[in-house]
Amino acid sequence: MQKLQDSLKPIVALCKRRGFIYPGSEIYGGFANTYSYGPYGAELKKNIKDLWWRLFVHERRDMVGLDGPILLHPKTWQASGHVEGFVDALIDCKACKSRFRADHLIEEALHKSADGMNLKQMTEEIQKHKLKCPKCGAQDFTEARVFNLMFHTHMSKTGADGDIAYLRPETAQAIFVDFKNIIDTMRVKIPFGVAQIGKAFRNEITPGNFVFRVIEFEQMEIEYFIREADWQKTFDHWLAAMHSWCKKIGLSKNHVHEKEHPKELLSHYSKRTVDLVYDFPFGTSELYGLAYRTDFDLSRHAECSGQSLFYTDPETKEKFIPHVIEPTFGVERTILALLCNAYDEEMLENGETRTVLHFAPCVAPVKVAVFPLMKKEPLSEKAQAVFALLQRLWHCEYDDSGAIGKRYRRQDELGTPYCITIDFETLENDTLTLRDRDSMKQERLAIGQLIETLSKKLV
Amino acid sequence: MQKLQDSLKPIVALCKRRGFIYPGSEIYGGFANTYSYGPYGAELKKNIKDLWWRLFVHERRDMVGLDGPILLHPKTWQASGHVEGFVDALIDCKACKSRFRADHLIEEALHKSADGMNLKQMTEEIQKHKLKCPKCGAQDFTEARVFNLMFHTHMSKTGADGDIAYLRPETAQAIFVDFKNIIDTMRVKIPFGVAQIGKAFRNEITPGNFVFRVIEFEQMEIEYFIREADWQKTFDHWLAAMHSWCKKIGLSKNHVHEKEHPKELLSHYSKRTVDLVYDFPFGTSELYGLAYRTDFDLSRHAECSGQSLFYTDPETKEKFIPHVIEPTFGVERTILALLCNAYDEEMLENGETRTVLHFAPCVAPVKVAVFPLMKKEPLSEKAQAVFALLQRLWHCEYDDSGAIGKRYRRQDELGTPYCITIDFETLENDTLTLRDRDSMKQERLAIGQLIETLSKKLV
Numbered sequence: 028m029q030k031l032q033d034s035l036k037p038i039v040a041l042c043k044r045r046g047f048i049y050p051g052s053e054i055y056g057g058f059a060n061t062y063s064y065g066p067y068g069a070e071l072k073k074n075i076k077d078l079w080w081r082l083f084v085h086e087r088r089d090m091v092g093l094d095g096p097i098l099l100h101p102k103t104w105q106a107s108g109h110v111e112g113f114v115d116a117l118i119d120c121k122a123c124k125s126r127f128r129a130d131h132l133i134e135e136a137l138h139k140s141a142d143g144m145n146l147k148q149m150t151e152e153i154q155k156h157k158l159k160c161p162k163c164g165a166q167d168f169t170e171a172r173v174f175n176l177m178f179h180t181h182m183s184k185t186g187a188d189g190d191i192a193y194l195r196p197e198t199a200q201a202i203f204v205d206f207k208n209i210i211d212t213m214r215v216k217i218p219f220g221v222a223q224i225g226k227a228f229r230n231e232i233t234p235g236n237f238v239f240r241v242i243e244f245e246q247m248e249i250e251y252f253i254r255e256a257d258w259q260k261t262f263d264h265w266l267a268a269m270h271s272w273c274k275k276i277g278l279s280k281n282h283v284h285e286k287e288h289p290k291e292l293l294s295h296y297s298k299r300t301v302d303l304v305y306d307f308p309f310g311t312s313e314l315y316g317l318a319y320r321t322d323f324d325l326s327r328h329a330e331c332s333g334q335s336l337f338y339t340d341p342e343t344k345e346k347f348i349p350h351v352i353e354p355t356f357g358v359e360r361t362i363l364a365l366l367c368n369a370y371d372e373e374m375l376e377n378g379e380t381r382t383v384l385h386f387a388p389c390v391a392p393v394k395v396a397v398f399p400l401m402k403k404e405p406l407s408e409k410a411q412a413v414f415a416l417l418q419r420l421w422h423c424e425y426d427d428s429g430a431i432g433k434r435y436r437r438q439d440e441l442g443t444p445y446c447i448t449i450d451f452e453t454l455e456n457d458t459l460t461l462r463d464r465d466s467m468k469q470e471r472l473a474i475g476q477l478i479e480t481l482s483k484k485l486v
Numbered sequence: 487m488q489k490l491q492d493s494l495k496p497i498v499a500l501c502k503r504r505g506f507i508y509p510g511s512e513i514y515g516g517f518a519n520t521y522s523y524g525p526y527g528a529e530l531k532k533n534i535k536d537l538w539w540r541l542f543v544h545e546r547r548d549m550v551g552l553d554g555p556i557l558l559h560p561k562t563w564q565a566s567g568h569v570e571g572f573v574d575a576l577i578d579c580k581a582c583k584s585r586f587r588a589d590h591l592i593e594e595a596l597h598k599s600a601d602g603m604n605l606k607q608m609t610e611e612i613q614k615h616k617l618k619c620p621k622c623g624a625q626d627f628t629e630a631r632v633f634n635l636m637f638h639t640h641m642s643k644t645g646a647d648g649d650i651a652y653l654r655p656e657t658a659q660a661i662f663v664d665f666k667n668i669i670d671t672m673r674v675k676i677p678f679g680v681a682q683i684g685k686a687f688r689n690e691i692t693p694g695n696f697v698f699r700v701i702e703f704e705q706m707e708i709e710y711f712i713r714e715a716d717w718q719k720t721f722d723h724w725l726a727a728m729h730s731w732c733k734k735i736g737l738s739k740n741h742v743h744e745k746e747h748p749k750e751l752l753s754h755y756s757k758r759t760v761d762l763v764y765d766f767p768f769g770t771s772e773l774y775g776l777a778y779r780t781d782f783d784l785s786r787h788a789e790c791s792g793q794s795l796f797y798t799d800p801e802t803k804e805k806f807i808p809h810v811i812e813p814t815f816g817v818e819r820t821i822l823a824l825l826c827n828a829y830d831e832e833m834l835e836n837g838e839t840r841t842v843l844h845f846a847p848c849v850a851p852v853k854v855a856v857f858p859l860m861k862k863e864p865l866s867e868k869a870q871a872v873f874a875l876l877q878r879l880w881h882c883e884y885d886d887s888g889a890i891g892k893r894y895r896r897q898d899e900l901g902t903p904y905c906i907t908i909d910f911e912t913l914e915n916d917t918l919t920l921r922d923r924d925s926m927k928q929e930r931l932a933i934g935q936l937i938e939t940l941s942k943k944l945v
Binding site for chain 2: 043044045046049051052053054055056057058059061062063064065066068069070072073077080085086088091092093094095096097098099100102103117126174178179180181182183192194201204205207208209212213214221223226228230232242243328331332334336418419422425428
């Protein structure tokens, strides 16, 4: 059922056409690869976030939630290493003013890696080979300079200098900064985790592939605090939990793979990182990440803040800085993978093609659509009564315009798992038809059985 | 039951002590009146947002949701009037570098209004009366200058100038900017509304009163599109809906009032605005707002973008720019009002005081707590089975440490409406005790009845 799309194009078009994802600020010509989640996209996103919170916070006794600010004290980002190290080397074309990543320019033009080159070496390499501006063809670049990927802004609270603030480039640090408050006020015992969902921002000049790489995005992130000795088994636990999550939301097992980061390319804070990658139409790319961050972050924050971030074991009274396993889930990448995974154009028996999103019911934006066979009484009244019954339990849609076949197609494109039709037989014996999106089969069902039947199907 | 607190202090203390709200970046000495929602605060916030979305999006057929970006095209804020008009006049003390609102300084020192004064007049007034710096007492200020309340940042995408971007100071404009996409792709008919929940940022120099006025906050906002002729009845409808919401979340009717904005003080876009104000401990202050924004925003965006933002009536083919009624709900103010409304210190019969949050069950962070009478088998096993049963339906807590009375007190402080105790009788006849937070009464109940009983109580 879930064959791999070779192109994002039809998915991007469907997203726009059916109110999933609009280009950001489109009436003003768009804005820097930002996107707006339309009515169905907003529901899909909310379903993903709600399910994640339920599974990883509510259904586990070893987890608590947190909702920290986007604007954190600037020292946070000195401690984390972002002020110094979260940078790209950029150069500008002097002719057309376009800006590029120097390493990308070298890699693409000369087919060699710029890894390990410093700014001067990159500048020289670009000048020596007279590389051309990919936009306008000119061969006149500025020197390569370092640009930090954090968006910065200024507080107007004081007239003093140094009132800079950063938009957080990851949600993780908000958890580390609150670690002390959490251990002081919550009755948590190691091992335990803190989960957070929220926005982060990265001032990237090469966003792309629809919502895959964007400057404004949401992360669902867990920092799981452990004793150092337990890191390997905890790592394995979370790797399995991440695979279970992929299964739960309906991602095809064949298209989700593990990718171990080679030791020499690990981030400064990590001793092991495994990505879950997905076979996107544009290539196999990072979906989620799992990193063993050691005690790097808490140690750095303890050092930079002067606060004790020791955890004291309530039984042994042993004091130590916990180590951390970090599973990270990108919300936008989840949405994109789900769309790619669910999208299909199926040839029907009658020769027509139907476009369908085979979403798992747990993430589908609309769970049930209710149709009166025709827009007339008493069919409408009956259909509205059924709609009212279901609407309090699930996000439902009511549609009474056009032929039933056309209404099914509309819901197929939204990924609605079930459609209910109220027909003349309903008026006689209180039964209705329940139509399955994937099999397109209908079954006749008593209204009295509807909620129980749907409750079982919509898990 | 809900008497008015005369001070925020015990509430702020409870919020910190019990993991509701921590000062932002506290290990670094705090940061500009930002806050972090701890485990219980995050649940409370999520409950408010989820309930709002269910009532105003899922349970209404005239509403759709949207989730737009924080970073919108800068022209958005020129069109809306924010670039030009969303400003404060600020002055700096030359001695201690503290920054103040010029109008506040005049109002507080001279007990007269600065309304209508321009920058020059305010500067002269401050110099003439030799006003003192409230921080250091010096009498040497800079001239008053205009500061925009929008946080601004820069995109690094291009090397060109003019790459400024603003953090949205309100969520509303993200809806107006997407109006065309919504009417083009969703089968909406006027009257209809678009709902959105999301963060907004205001670079205020006088935040305060705990989470009442903060630089980073969340709004739950609706733009409801209508024909001009319908504005009054729609305004009345939403005013009633906002009161119903206050009732639903449990705000005491006695402490919620309407405050009509006088015509001469209306914002440039509004023909009528009514605030719902709440009797906070620091005074009666704005909780929610309802504004008739006319067709100001859509007309301005049509003008500035060059795009047609006309709506065409599907029957009459009449083309017009819709008028807008806007109900706005602040998330943080909802949280603060709920805390103030729910907080109580009650004298018990035995002379002790219990601190309790009388939250409505629909917003309470934890719905049910499960206790084994003692931490020993087979009580624990039985209690864990009951916990597992409930955990999939509601956010529950398990607590087996300390005396039962102490465990009740802990849950009272969190506002947990029901506590369940598994005792020796449970082992004999599968009954348990259900304890009500407000009455503190216990009833004996069969385990088999538990879910049904709780389902009725937890609405």
